[in-house]
Amino acid sequence: MPFEIKDLKEHNSELLKLLTQHLPDMLWVKDLNGIYLYANQSICDGLLMAKDTDEPIGKNDVFFALREREAHKESPDWHTFGELCFNSDQVVIDNNKAMKFEEYGNVKGELLYLEVYKAPFYDKDENIIGTVGAGRDITKLKKIQLDLEESLKILDQQREQLKSFNVNLEKRVKEEIEKQQNQERLMIHQSRQAAMGEMVESIAHQWRQPLNIIGLATANLETQYTLGLMSEQEFHEKMEIVSLNINYMSETIDDFRNFLNPEREMISFSPQKSIEDVLTILNAQLKSNKIIHTLTVNCDIFFYGVENEFKQVMFILLNNAVDAIKINIEEKNIEQGNITITLSCKNNQGIIEVYDNGNGIDADIIDSIFDPYFTTKYHSHGVGIGLYIAKNIIETRMKGALSVQNIKSGSCFTISLPLISDRF
Structure with missing residues (x-):
């Protein structure tokens, strides 16, 4: 025995009808072929573009989608929601259970996202005779979600770029440090070379006087000693002067060696x-x-x-x-x-x-x-x-x-x- 709309109306009290008509969520009832048996004001205004809640009765989603596209031939994608919705109706019927969907399509030329709950409903013999559904506009939330996902995607890309940048930066820093260390070693080497030159000059100053003293002390020393013009004591005194100045020069070398010690x-x-x-x-x-x-x-x-x-x-x-x-x-x-x-x-x-x-x-x-x-x-x-x-x-x-x-x-x-x- 086919289901009649009057049978549905018998189950609806005036209070229930008043409630469903004025809820902000979209509410509807369809038969097994996707024909509307009931539609509240929200679905008429927000999805079907129906003039009132009676117009959808006996029609399906495709009817309203085609009517909208015909009215806006300049934009083929003006309304695309109907085809998608019927597919999910069939999924509920095939699975014989209540299910949740996220559906989307163009309505009035703009993308609309709905969070939809659909369930089969039955006759007195527990046979499926259609579906009931409730839909809520989540377009704003979805756009926020999509923007967030896009931002996260961009963030992931930037994170990868930053990771790559950090790797390259670390490599460049290491190279620059090595370059700077090599430059510093070169500068230190040049500085020590300059210091060596200055040290040689200082050694020359340090040795000039003791060399003069040694020179004076040893002048004609052997001749004078051989000819007997110098006593043994005088000879030893001059040799002591030479020894003292040689020791002084040796100590000077030690001073310079200690200074230049690489320790x-x-x-x-x-x-x-x-x-x-x-x-x-x-x-x-x-x-x-x-x-x-x-x-x-x-x-x-x-x-x-x-x-x-x-x-x-x-x-x-x-x-x-x-x-x-x-x-x-x-x-x-x-x-x-x-x-x-x-x-x-x-x-x-x-x-x-x-x-x-x-x-x-x-x-x-x-x-x-x-x-x-x-x-x-x-x-x-x-x-x-x-x-x-x-x-x-x-x-x-x-x-x-x-x-x-x-x-x-x-x-x-x-x-x-x-x-x-x-x-x-």
């Missing part, structure tokens, strides 16, 4: 002793250039680092001071050179200041003298890679600071390094 052990050391060692090496050079030096120690200081590297810094600073003073003397601005070194303590920092009366550094270049390979007329007199190496040792290796400022008669280089409480 890089981190130790606690006294900067006072380190500075005194450097001054010993430079002593003859200072005297020959008419330079008086003074070392003033105001507190007991110990630093932690590679002592020979600290000595190298002091050697660079003192040599620059000597060069500046030599120029100032040659230009007859001064007759006597002065270098003053002070050691003091402040706020758990050891402060070393190196003053000279070398007429200071040009204001135009004072901010650049620590740059690597800085070349100016002043650079040619010893300021350049040496100061770059000195700053790198103090600030990178020893975690301190190295700066310079002009004073009334010359310049002052200041080293600030963290103190350690005692030797260890």
Whole structure:
């Protein structure tokens, strides 16, 4: 016996009809062929474009889809919802159970997403005679979801790009570090070569006087002794003078060997002793250039680092001071050179200041003298890679600071390094 619409109406109270007609959700009932038996106002307005709730009765979704497309021939995709909906109706019938779907299609030329619940309904003999459905417009939520999924997709792409970028960046950083390390090694090598040249000059100054003494002591020594013009005591006295000066020269070689020792052990050391060692090496050079030096120690200081590297810094600073003073003397601005070194303590920092009366550094270049390979007329007199190496040792290796400022008669280089409480 076929199902009649009057049979459905018999089961509907006026209250139920009022409720379904005014719900914002779409509600409908269809037979096995997808023909509408009932449609509330929401589905008529939002999906079918029906003039009232009676118009859908006896028609299917395709009817309304074709009518809408016919009215908008300029846009073939104006309405495409009907075909999709019938397919899901058939799925519910075939599976004989309530099911949930997400359906979409064009309505009024715009994409519409519905969250749909459909279920079979039966006659008194439990035979399926159609489907009931409820649909809710989720277009806004779906667009948010799709936008979010697109954003996540873009985010995943960006994450992969970032990962690739990080890999490349890590590789480039490693390459740059290696490049910088190679450059630094080259600079240190060049600095040590320059220091070697300066050391040779210092050795020449150190040896000049003892060589003169030895020369005078040994002049005609054998002839005088053979002819009996010199007593044995006088001979031994002259040989003692020669021996003393040879020992002095040997000690000088030891001083230079210790200074150039490549040992890089981190130790606690006294900067006072380190500075005194450097001054010993430079002593003859200072005297020959008419330079008086003074070392003033105001507190007991110990630093932690590679002592020979600290000595190298002091050697660079003192040599620059000597060069500046030599120029100032040659230009007859001064007759006597002065270098003053002070050691003091402040706020758990050891402060070393190196003053000279070398007429200071040009204001135009004072901010650049620590740059690597800085070349100016002043650079040619010893300021350049040496100061770059000195700053790198103090600030990178020893975690301190190295700066310079002009004073009334010359310049002052200041080293600030963290103190350690005692030797260890």
